[in-house]
Amino acid sequence: MKVVLVKRVKPLPLGGLVIPGASIVIGVLISTVVLYVISRADPLVTLSCVASALVSPEIVLTFLFLTILGAALLVAFNGSIWNIGAEGQLWLGTAAATYIALFTALPQAPAIAKVAMVLTAMALGGTWAAVAGVLRAYLSIDEVPVTLIMNYIAYYIINYLVRGPWLGKKTWGYIRTDMIPDQVKFTLLPGSTTVTYEVLIIAVLALIAVYFMLKYTSLGLRIRILGSNPDALKAAGVNVRALIITALTLSGAIAGAMGAAQLAGYLHRISYPIESHTANYGYTAILVAWLSMLDIRAVPIAAYIVSALYQAGISMQIAGISSASATYVFIGAVLLTFTVLRVFSEYSLRVIRG
Amino acid sequence: MTLLKTYKKDFSSKNKPPVVSVVGISKKFPGSIALDGVDFTILEGEVHALLGENGAGKTTLVKILYGIYVPDRGEIYVRGRKAQINSPKEAIRQGIVMVSQVPQLIDKLTVAENLILGLEKYGFITRVGKVRYFIREKSREVGIEVDPDTEVWKLSYTQKQLVELLRALLLNAKVLLLDEAITFLPLIEKKKFYKFIRDFANKSGSVILITHKIYEALEVADRITVLRLGRVVGTVPRSKVSPDVVRKMMFAERSSQVTYERLPMSTPRESAALEISDLWVMGDHGDHAVRGVSLTLRAGEVMGIAGIAGNGQKELIQAIVGLRRVEKGRIRLYSEDITNRSVSKVRIRGVGYIPDQPAKYGLSLENSIEENLAMLPSLTNRLINWGSIRDLARKLIKEFNIMTPSPKTPVKFLSGGNIMKVLVSRELLVARRLLVAYNPTRALDEVTAIMVRKIIKEKASTEGIGVLVASEDLDEILQISDRIAVMNSGRVVRVFSSSEAVRDEIEKLMVM
Incomplete structure (x- = not known):
């Protein structure tokens, strides 16, 4: 007995917005059932939590972070390079920015320090991703496990730093770094307690840059073709290895920028251990990238919906409606539905006797 | 016009009943009309060739019969009864099965598993042993050995196409739709498929044979229907026509x-454009495919490489452009050593390359003509000037009469011949010093093929570029070459100058 997926001669006619739209609706419905089963959450309450999250001002910061990361992932995903490592890349960005803020003299010139924090974060995030790029380009090692494993390596490197050389002096027993100096913290928008001008600028720049790159540069065009026909690219005289490494590096760099924004605009310090303090934006952004159908123009829309689901989960948990991590139920259910719909629109499942 | 009218009459013999009739079928694609009021009948027990120039609508018509496309207007009758063929499943239920030029088999499964899978998908239940027996018997009968327990990736193109045909037989096909399914097979094996088709028809099956090659149609078909620009020019019995008549139907005055x-x-x-000395190159199967080839190609000269597919031509050409490692020997481009240089370094020096698998190594089918131009490093800088790329695309579309709704249409929506035109026109554009090509007119209709050969020759003459053309089509080699090198088993067995080249002698050296 063998079970195989067979490509349909004629794909199911599920073009455009049908698959992302349907997966959000079906995914949320599945979530209400799951949350009812595991923690007796009234489905109507669950749905109303989702509805109110859609208009909640609290989702803005998550929305901006996911937009930046969505843009980052699209650079790689458009070339069929599956960067699962945005989580590690962004945290190394956070670490790089922390280093600039706490251990150099730059904060004496705050404007320069802020720019330096973002640029070093991009450099480190990019380099981290480039490692997976080099392995993929020269040794044909699949980037999925590599980028995934490297997330944990990133966590542990930062954990080591925070417990050891970076441990703060005034931490009241917590294992964490000192607070970054006030002058390098990003500037809050009037009336907001979380959203800063700088993170807004980074999100807009990331969107514009990725849009421009994919549409008007030969690099962007080649990344898009890499996703459909790498052989033709090679025969045309394009250095495919360099292309893979560049795509991953850019992807990691943008994720790194988000890491700097997370530090300077919101966290202001790193706490040990990372794995229990992270919001897992790096993983959540994968859903954003997929729901956008890899179209950069749809990234803000996808980021908006995902950030609402994210927020709905958190408010349910805070309100004690659900004990489980409702956020991941939502995200997981939508992503799973999306994947299933995508696969079965193009493939059908067959069993062979034999 | 008179010609057209004469052919409108259907010469069909009345003693055979029609199996499938198509009445007034029209199909529009965004920006273009693929079929416009097509009437077409296939009789029981006949081989019916569907001929037409590139983009005439042949493939669209069979895809409608196979339920992949749904027509905008018109009706399909199967054995006199109106049929709604909305999916391949329904087509197969009606006994209509298509085999295309690209094998649709799953590589990691065995031949038998593939066939069983194909059967169960459409609700046929059968014993594994029976399928194995059937494959063995039939492959012996056809004369192309296929082991039912081999994995498909190990098979040659010919074997895969035979498996596709066997699959159709197992699906109980009464009408076989062959969309260029045998056009690209090596000549010797093609004959075996002709016999297979004939036998199938003699057992009162019907075959629709799509081809852009007139001689293929004349060799096996009972009747020939010619399409031009989505319309039926006429249906004629083979016995009543000559190649010239069919050609006139296909191309009108351009014939x-x-x-x-x-x-x-x-x-x-x-000056020498290309100097190859004692070149050794590995093939895919771990032995040398090119065994000590030495050639000198002058600038401004067209050299043809004649040979049966699989005698090292492909590997030689890939080694020149840098896609395959050279084990031993040297390649020089205008005296500069380019042995084992990367493809990018070779191509940027003005080398055009028309590969043997255009859809794999030539173009990206998901992308548009514009994007397929812009992907070449020699045609764009870091920033793409889409305005000038568009002008370039328009120029090529006009010059090569590429049938496409727009320069922005993904190439996969074009017909096979028009896809080839995009590739050839692009490579001619970037070949500033050297053009290496493998079957450059594969999939092109006669008029376009000859146009391309003339352009290549003229480019060599006037711009002084060197041209190396390997082709399985000896007519092409004889027509285009200033000198002809014959390759056999990885070696150049002889080089003829065009004046002393004799067809028979070349053929003898090819099969020697």
């Missing part, structure tokens, strides 16, 4: 452009 005369000799320059 006078078809000639197989040797193109005028170009004037080679003193």
Whole structure:
């Protein structure tokens, strides 16, 4: 007995917005059932939590972070390079920015320090991703496990730093770094307690840059073709290895920028251990990238919906409606539905006797 | 016009009943009309060729019969009863099965598993042993050995196409739709498929044979229907027509452009465009495919490489452009050593390359003509000037008469021949010093093929570029070459100058 997926001669006619739209609706419905089963959450309450999250001002910061990361992932995903490592890349960005803020003299010139924090974060995030790029380009090692494993390596490197050389002096027993100096913290928008001008600028720049790159540069065009026909690219005289490494590096760099924004605009310090303090934006952004159908123009829309689901989960948990991590139920259910719909629109499942 | 009217009459013999009739079928694609009021009948026990130039609508018509496309207007009758064929499943239920030029088999499964899978998908239940037996028997009968327990990736193209045909037989096909399914097979094996088709028809099956090659249609078909620009020009019995008549139906007044005369000799320059000395290159199966080839190609000269597919031509050409490692020997481009240089370094020096698998190594089918131009490093800088790329695309579309709704249409929506035109026109554009090509006119209709050969020859003559053309089509080699190298088992067995080249002698050296 063998079970195989067979490509349909004629794909199911599920073009455009049908698959992302349907997966959000079906995914949320599945979530209400799951949350009812595991923690007796009234489905109507669950749905109303989702509805109110859609208009909640609290989702803005998550929305901006996911937009930046969505843009980052699209650079790689458009070339069929599956960067699962945005989580590690962004945290190394956070670490790089922390280093600039706490251990150099730059904060004496705050404007320069802020720019330096973002640029070093991009450099480190990019380099981290480039490692997976080099392995993929020269040794044909699949980037999925590599980028995934490297997330944990990133966590542990930062954990080591925070417990050891970076441990703060005034931490009241917590294992964490000192607070970054006030002058390098990003500037809050009037009336907001979380959203800063700088993170807004980074999100807009990331969107514009990725849009421009994919549409008007030969690099962007080649990344898009890499996703459909790498052989033709090679025969045309394009250095495919360099292309893979560049795509991953850019992807990691943008994720790194988000890491700097997370530090300077919101966290202001790193706490040990990372794995229990992270919001897992790096993983959540994968859903954003997929729901956008890899179209950069749809990234803000996808980021908006995902950030609402994210927020709905958190408010349910805070309100004690659900004990489980409702956020991941939502995200997981939508992503799973999306994947299933995508696969079965193009493939059908067959069993062979034999 | 008179010609057209004469052919409108259907010469069908009345003693055979029609199996499938198509009445007034029209199909529009965004920006273009693929079929416009097509009437077409296939009789029981006949082989019916569907001919037409590139983009005439042949593939669209069979895809409608196979339920992949749904027509905008018109009806399909199967054995006199109106049929709604909305999916391949329904087509198969009606006994209509398509085999295309690209095998649809799953590589990691065995031949038998593939066939069983194909059967169960459409609700046929059968014993594994029976399928194995069937494959063995039939492959022996056809004369192309296929082991039912081999994995598909190990098979040659010919074997895969045979498996596709066997699958159709197992699906109980009454009407076989062959969309260029045998056009690209090696000549010797093609004959075996012709016999297979004939036998199938003699057992009162029907075959629709799509091809852009007139001689193929004349060799096996009972009747020939010619399509032009989505309309039926006429249906004629083979016995009543000559190649010239069919050609006129296909191309109308442009048919006078078809000639197989040797193109005028170009004037080679003193400098060598390409010097290959004692070249050894590995093949895919771990042995040497190119065994000590030495050739010198002058600037301004067209050299043809004649040979049966699989005698090292493909590997030689891939080694020149840098896609395959050279084990031993040297390649020089205008005296500069380019042995084992990367493809990018070779191509940027003005080398055009028309590969043997255009859809794999030539173009990206998901992308548009514009994007397929812009992907070449020699045509764009870091920033793409889409305005100038568009102008370039329009120019090529006009010059090569590429049938496409727009320069922005993904190439996969074009017909096979028009896809090839995109590739050839692009590579001619970037070949500033050297053009290496493998079957450059594969999939092109006669008029376009001859046009391409003339352009290549003229480019060599006037711009002084070196041209190396390997082709399985000896007519092509004879027409285009100033000199002809014959390859056999990885070696160049002899080089003829065009004046002393004799067809028989070349053929003998090819099969020796």
